[in-house]
Amino acid sequence: MKSWLLALLPTFLGVKPVAAIPGLVPRQSSGTAVVSLSNNTGPSNHLASGIIFGIPQNASQIPDNMYTDWGFNFARGGGPQLPSPAGGWLAGRTQYENRMKEVMSNYQAAKKYGAKFICLYETLYGEWDVNNGPYPGDNGNWTDWDHFTQAVIADMKSYRVSLDDFIIEIFNEVDGPWYWTRPQSQALEMWRRSYNAFRKAFGTDVTIQGPSTSGEPKLSNNWWTTFAQYVKTNDCIPDTWTWHMEAGGSQNMLESTAGLHSLLDHYGLPYNNININEYGVASEQVSSGGAWWISQLERVDAPGLRGNWQGYPGLYDYLANLVSKPNAPNAPADATGYFPNGEYQVYKYYAQSMTGHRVGTMPSPDMIVDVYATVDTQARVVKLLAGSRQKEGTWTIEVKTLSALGLPSHGTLNIKCLAFPSAGGGKSKLPRPVAFTPLLRIPTINWTSFSIRRILEPHMRGNSRIERDMEDLLSLLIM
Numbered sequence: 130m131k132s133w134l135l136a137l138l139p140t141f142l143g144v145k146p147v148a149a150i151p152g153l154v155p156r157q158s159s160g161t162a163v164v165s166l167s168n169n170t171g172p173s174n175h176l177a178s179g180i181i182f183g184i185p186q187n188a189s190q191i192p193d194n195m196y197t198d199w200g201f202n203f204a205r206g207g208g209p210q211l212p213s214p215a216g217g218w219l220a221g222r223t224q225y226e227n228r229m230k231e232v233m234s235n236y237q238a239a240k241k242y243g244a245k246f247i248c249l250y251e252t253l254y255g256e257w258d259v260n261n262g263p264y265p266g267d268n269g270n271w272t273d274w275d276h277f278t279q280a281v282i283a284d285m286k287s288y289r290v291s292l293d294d295f296i297i298e299i300f301n302e303v304d305g306p307w308y309w310t311r312p313q314s315q316a317l318e319m320w321r322r323s324y325n326a327f328r329k330a331f332g333t334d335v336t337i338q339g340p341s342t343s344g345e346p347k348l349s350n351n352w353w354t355t356f357a358q359y360v361k362t363n364d365c366i367p368d369t370w371t372w373h374m375e376a377g378g379s380q381n382m383l384e385s386t387a388g389l390h391s392l393l394d395h396y397g398l399p400y401n402n403i404n405i406n407e408y409g410v411a412s413e414q415v416s417s418g419g420a421w422w423i424s425q426l427e428r429v430d431a432p433g434l435r436g437n438w439q440g441y442p443g444l445y446d447y448l449a450n451l452v453s454k455p456n457a458p459n460a461p462a463d464a465t466g467y468f469p470n471g472e473y474q475v476y477k478y479y480a481q482s483m484t485g486h487r488v489g490t491m492p493s494p495d496m497i498v499d500v501y502a503t504v505d506t507q508a509r510v511v512k513l514l515a516g517s518r519q520k521e522g523t524w525t526i527e528v529k530t531l532s533a534l535g536l537p538s539h540g541t542l543n544i545k546c547l548a549f550p551s552a553g554g555g556k557s558k559l560p561r562p563v564a565f566t567p568l569l570r571i572p573t574i575n576w577t578s579f580s581i582r583r584i585l586e587p588h589m590r591g592n593s594r595i596e597r598d599m600e601d602l603l604s605l606l607i608m
Contacts, residue, residue, distance in 0.1 A: 159493070159523060159524050160495050160525070161525040162491060162498050162499060162500045163529060164527070165488060165490070165530055166528065167532075167533035170488060171487055172485075172487070173485060173487050175200035175202065175479055176433060177419075177433045178200040178202050178479070179201075179432060179433055179435065180203070180434055180449035180451070181204075181205040181206070181407055181434045181435065182205070182209075182437045182445055183447055184238050184239070184445065184448070185445055186231055186462070188238035193242075195451075195469065196241075196448070197243075198481070199479070201243070202245065203245050203246075203404075203406075203433075204236075204245070204434075206232055206248070207232055207251070208228040208229075208232050208253055210441035211441065212441070214227050215230075216228065217253055218253060218255050218277045219256070225255075225277075229281075236288075236290065245294045247296045247298050247338065248295060248296065248297055250281055250297055250298060250323070251265075251301060252301070260310060266318055266319055271322060275326070278326045292331060292334045296337075297335055298337075299324065299337065299339050300316060302342060303316040303342075304342040304352040317356065320339065320359075320360075320365060337367055338369035338370070338371045339367045339369075340353075341372065341373065342372045342373065343372075344372070345374075345380070346389040347389075347391065348392055348395060354392065357393070361397065366398060369403065369404050370389060370393075370402070370403045371404045371406045372385075372389075373436075374409070374422075375407055375410055377410045377413070379496065383428065386431070404431065405426060406434045407434060407435075407437075408426070408434065408435060409435055410436065411436070412519065416474075416475050416549040416550065416551045417518075418516060418519060419472045419516065420515060423476075423514060423516070425492075427487060428491075435449040439458065452468065452469055452470065453468060454468065468556040469557060471550050474549050474560055485504050485508070486504055487501070488502045497518050497520045498515060499516060499517070500513050500516075500526055511528075547560040
């Protein structure tokens with residue numbers, strides 16, 4: 130029988146038992162992430178390959194392949210921070226029309242590359258003074274907001290948007306005082322009026338998603354419980370439940386989706402689709418952080434869009450920090466010369482090379498290390514993409530049920546490790562083989578599982594480049 134190839138893409142990993150690898154020093158594992166090869170969780174569709182903003186006003190200034198390499202499938206925009214003459218509805222009708230043109234340019238770019246577009250429609254209204262307003266519905270007056278909503282509906286028709294790939298998002302982070310200082314009841318009325326207007330205009334053909342909060346859904350979150358009761362009572366339930374995962378720390382998708390399900394069960398609401406329309410803090414936008422979030426989102430079948438921590442004009446450039454260009458972030462908005470960074474290479478490998486079907490995985494108990502895995506039965510390749518939350522230490526990845534691959538009781542496995550250096554904002558080439566991890570042939574006699582461990586060789590200690598890579602945690606492949 131032809132042997133299988135395992136490819137591992139986490140940090141610098143060795144293979145247990147380490148005695149089989151000369152020169153490696155055993156270290157105590159801080160926890161174990163698990164891959165179960167017998168648990169087929171469906172086809173690989175690179176769910177994490179979405180971005181918020183990041184598309185230049187002239188979308189073509191970024192080369193086509195830099196949109197398609199990494200499986201671009203979701204974009205989100207609405208023109209926030211665009212200055213005059215595109216200041217939005219509050220700045221006058223012409224400034225609204227100019228902002229809408231920019232939004233439609235982003236939509237057409239997304240459509241060109243096969244991505245769906247989430248229209249953050251409230252930002253077309255413009256930027257209000259957080260403390261003083263005017264907010265939609267101040268003093269109970271909704272006339273201006275209703276006129277604005279009808280203008281957006283009319284423009285959706287005149288621009289002939291496809292409701293298959295143009296999604297309405299009514300508001301954004303109105304649970305946060307940095308954005309919304311009016312009562313929650315005012316935000317809920319804004320939701321109801323807008324929801325009903327879009328339903329009247331387009332019926333159920335239009336997808337409406339929300340509430341796009343900064344806080345996670347759970348029964349202990351009073352904002353979410355109030356929202357849940359309100360949409361149930363007023364029959365304005367979102368087609369897709371959305372929230373953001375940008376708090377860092379101990380946030381993880383298993384607990385977050387469990388919180389949503391408890392909330393939905395309590396209020397008798399449907400398990401509609403979910404979309405994490407902003408994920409990852411700025412410090413996590415490195416190779417290891419990208420791999421960690423990919424693993425988290427894939428586990429719960431949630432599409433996700435990378436957070437964007439740039440301000441204008443960089444907010445509308447760099448594909449949410451997957452690419453860069455000379456003199457970034459201070460380069461002129463219309464400058465070209467783009468090149469990929471290390472995280473781009475992780476997403477490219479994830480989209481193009483991790484083919485076949487996904488298999489079940491679980492993160493390490495401390496949630497620091499996570500792994501995404503695919504099995505391509507035609508190519509006879511198993512691939513693991515591992516990352517971390519930028520912590521140093523030693524973790525184990527255990528691969529279970531090798532019998533699911535049809536392996537005999539005797540034989541060998543070829544293991545190949547690749548690394549994805551983050552390179553900061555600099556240019557990064559293709560993943561490189563990890564020089565100190567040789568191609569290994571592992572006996573499978575009587576084995577139902579084996580473990581992979583991240584190990585730093587003694588001669589690499591004190592090497593600042595390697596230590597920096599370790600801090601970024603790269604991404605190593607098992608092929």
